[in-house]
Amino acid sequence: MTIAKLFIAGLALAGLTAAASAGTLDEITKRGELRVAVQTQGPPFSLVGAAGERTGSSVELAELMAKEMGVKITFWVSIGTA
Numbered sequence: 001m002t003i004a005k006l007f008i009a010g011l012a013l014a015g016l017t018a019a020a021s022a023g024t025l026d027e028i029t030k031r032g033e034l035r036v037a038v039q040t041q042g043p044p045f046s047l048v049g050a051a052g053e054r055t056g057s058s059v060e061l062a063e064l065m066a067k068e069m070g071v072k073i074t075f076w077v078s079i080g081t082a
Contacts, residue, residue, distance in 0.1 A: 037078040
């Protein structure tokens with residue numbers, strides 16, 4: 001994935017999720033963890049599946065970003081209001 005695509009994906013993710021613990025790319029890489037807060041009741045963007053797993057397009061995008069960055073992902077629950 002090119003830097004431009006990763007940047008665009010990051011912008012999309014930022015628009016769909018709340019910031020849990022912000023950091024620069026260097027900080028995230030050094031920490032080895034991408035922290036993402038997502039609502040659990042926002043289908044099709046984010047929801048909890050029948051088996052209790054997080055799913056949805058925002059979740060999948062965040063997982064792809066973490067994979068491309070070579071870091072693990074940690075999901076935090078966002079309970080804010082729109």
